[in-house]
Amino acid sequence: MRRRTFLIAAVGALGTSVLAACTPQPRPTRSPSPTPSPTATTQPPASAVPQPASMLRSRWSVDPFALGAASFAAVGATSASRDDLAAAVDDRVFFAGEATSRDAPGTVSGAIDSGSRAADEVISASDGSERIGVIGAGVAGLTAARALLDAGYDVVVVEARDRVGGRIDARTGGSWPLTVDLGPTMIADGDEALHSAVVAAGGDVVSFGRADEVRTAAGTAVAVSGVGAAAVADAVEWSSQQPHDVPLSFAIGQSEAGALSTTPDEAGVSDADWLSHQLDSVVQPRTSATDERLSAWNGGATTPGDGVGGAIPLAGFGTLADELADGVDVLLRSVVTRVVTRNDKVSLRLRTGESLTVDRVIVTLPLGVLKSGSVVFEPELPLPKARAVSILGMGDSDRVWLRFDEPFWSTDATVWSTIAAGSPVGLWVNLLPDTGYPVLVGTVAAAEAARLAAIDDDATVLAELLASLEPFLDEAKRADAEGTGTATPTPTPSDAQSG
Ligand SMILES: Cc1cc2nc3c(=O)[nH]c(=O)nc-3n(C[C@H](O)[C@H](O)[C@H](O)COP(=O)(O)OP(=O)(O)OC[C@H]3O[C@@H](n4cnc5c(N)ncnc54)[C@H](O)[C@@H]3O)c2cc1C
Incomplete structure (x- = not known):
């Protein structure tokens, strides 16, 4: 069945x-899946798809400072849930982040807008001489910090990681000819504000020529x-x-x-x-x-082709995060564990045992972190907000980047997917036509993302990825591999890395 x-x-x-x-x-x-179960790791399946020269993948669902990729409307959640999540507590503890965005949740633009909104709320509630804390140096937190700094506030950003950007995780160098972003990779069609912001931050942007191809497990291209x-x-x-x-x-x-x-x-x-x-x-x-x-x-309404298209920032979104962070006081490697509001002050307690006191705080913790309870609020969050944290969903999604020495495919299509083939990868984006590099970017979503993220071993994951690409193997290469029996068990790529 x-x-x-x-x-x-x-x-x-x-x-x-x-x-x-x-x-x-x-x-x-x-x-009809060609993929093994996570426990069947002893013998990766033979693949006729060649070994990539490099592989990078994210694992957002097991990242303790994200615990998921993006918020979504779970059953019962409405836009009002996002408003409840965004609402300030006693004009002292403010909230921002993609999950608080009513218009564009789960996007870079939504996060940026939420940061601007929270900064405006702080400005309305206070005078410019106050010290403001911002928890999280993702784009929401950095946008808020930048706006407050420009308005004359004394601002400190407290960030758990050793870098800024949060879910923007742009990797450069190594053998990669372009920046690998393990989070966002696309500027949506018509998002002029984000496009301009990335360009203003010094990033090259190429437009993405969308052309879909759907293939069966046997490699037959079918009309969409x-x-x-x-x-x-x-x-x-x-x-x-x-x-x-x-x-x-x-x-x-x-x-x-x-x-x-x-x-x-x-x-x-x-x-x-x-x-x-x-x-x-x-x-x-x-x-x-x-x-x-x-x-x-x-959450269900979609149009065909929703979500992929627009433009690709060749330097990733990292330049945007760096630009926003320029001149902002960011305390890296500082994990907040408690947010205590008392006597018109807010104390931010860190995992190290240290704490810092500010007049107000903007919390941009990802929804997954809020749900986990790893940051405790004193007093407890008001009921509508606690309910919003609980009822909104935090979804799983990962990027897998594969770079090949030369293309094993002959199609010029830029968005690949399979049908009736049981692939763990929802879609592959072929960057060759737009960038000239034989690089494929896969999106693994929902339950498959959580399953693959739980697997530590890159070689096991790579075996599944290559199997999912077999329908796109060039006919001549497939015939060669079948005729000469050269399909080999997938080896570990020399520079495989996890995000
Ligand atoms: C795989 C993937 C693909 C995506 N694709 C796209 C795309 O193509 N286009 C698009 O527009 N958007 C995309 N997005 C969404 C986009 O990346 C996010 O919406 C946006 O980056 C979220 O920004 P944020 O500031 O709200 O949260 P974050 O970037 O998560 O920032 C929150 C910050 O809080 C920090 N933090 C967490 N816990 C603590 C703690 N206890 N103490 C201190 N700091 C803490 C985190 O380290 C992080 O830096 C994608 C996301 C993912 C994961």
């Missing part, structure tokens, strides 16, 4: 009870179909008629999307496969969430 068929059957069996819908549903395993996107739109429409929010997966099971044909066409692809493709290659990479957790009301 194909993965989606199984899911639809499982969801259908739940009946119409909304209560039942809120019970976590097991994510079925992908039946709108069936999956239409099915998700049907499910979202069905949910809008319901009295309660439900998981997108449940809405799919109850709407017409649940009755999609599972009969494969001559390429071996069914309508139900297109629905799976829409979820795995569009919805999950865009939201970082599985359809079992995503709100049908507020």
Whole structure:
């Protein structure tokens, strides 16, 4: 049984009870998967795809200062949840960060805007002679700090890592011909403000020529179909008629999307496969969430091609973070463990036992960190905010960068995905046409991101990645490998590194 068929059957069996819908549903395993289970690590599968010259990958879900990649609208969460998260406590403890952005959560722009908003709130609540603390030197914190500094405040940023940027993690040097950003890699189409900010920070930007190609496990390119996107739109429409929010997966099971044909066409692809493709290659990479957790009301709506496009900053987003941090007093390697408000002052307690006292603070901790409770607030956060922390979701997503000495593919398509192939990678971006470098950037999202992030061994992960690229292997190279039997177990790349 194909993965989606199984899911639809499982969801259908739940009946119409909304209560039942809120019970976590097991994510079925992908039946035609070429990928091994995380424990089956002894023999990586043979791959005809050549070994990359370099590999870098992020592991955001196990990063203690992120604990996930981006916030998402989980079942029950609304824009009001983000407003509750953003609301200041007694004009003394202010909040910013991508998760507080109503308009652009999970983006660099949303984080920047939230930092500006929080700085404005501090300015309205105080006079310019105060000392302001900012927790976190991601773009939200740095934007807030910069604005307050420009307004004449005494500002100190307290950052847990040994670098600024947070989820912007730009790596340069080594054998890489361009900057590898293990977080954001794209400026969305039409985001002129971010485009200008990156250029002003000295970064080169090339426009990204989007051209999609979808292939089956056998390597057959199939015409991109709108069936999956239409099915998700049907499910979202069905949910809008319901009295309660439900998981997108449940809405799919109850709407017409649940009755999609599972009969494969001559390429071996069914309508139900297109629905799976829409979820795995569009919805999950865009939201970082599985359809079992995503709100049908507020998280499900997507358009084909959502989330990939626009422009690529060749120097990554690191130049932007560095520019924002220029001249700002940032205390690196300083992990905040307690935020104590008393007598019109805020004390920031550090893991080292030290503390510093400020008049007000802007908290830009990622939602995953807030959820973990690793930073304690005294007094406790007000109920609406605690509820927002709990009800909003923190999703998982990772980037994998592979650099090859020469391309093993012959397609000029820039966005690759597979259908009915069980790939852990939602989509691959081929940077060759736009940058001239044979570099592929994969996005692994939601449950697959969490699964791969839990694997320490890069060689094991690389074996899965190369298997997922086999459908894109150039025909002649595939024939060579099959004819001469040169497919080899995947070796460890000499300079493999984790983020
Ligand atoms: C894989 C991935 C791909 C993405 N792709 C894109 C994209 O293509 N385009 C786009 O626009 N956006 C993208 N994003 C989203 C974007 O990167 C984020 O929305 C944005 O960078 C978040 O900024 P922030 O300042 O809110 O949070 P962060 O950057 O996470 O900053 C929070 C800071 O708080 C620090 N911190 C945590 N705990 C503590 C503590 N206890 N004490 C002190 N400091 C602490 C952290 O180290 C961090 O520096 C992507 C994100 C990921 C992970």
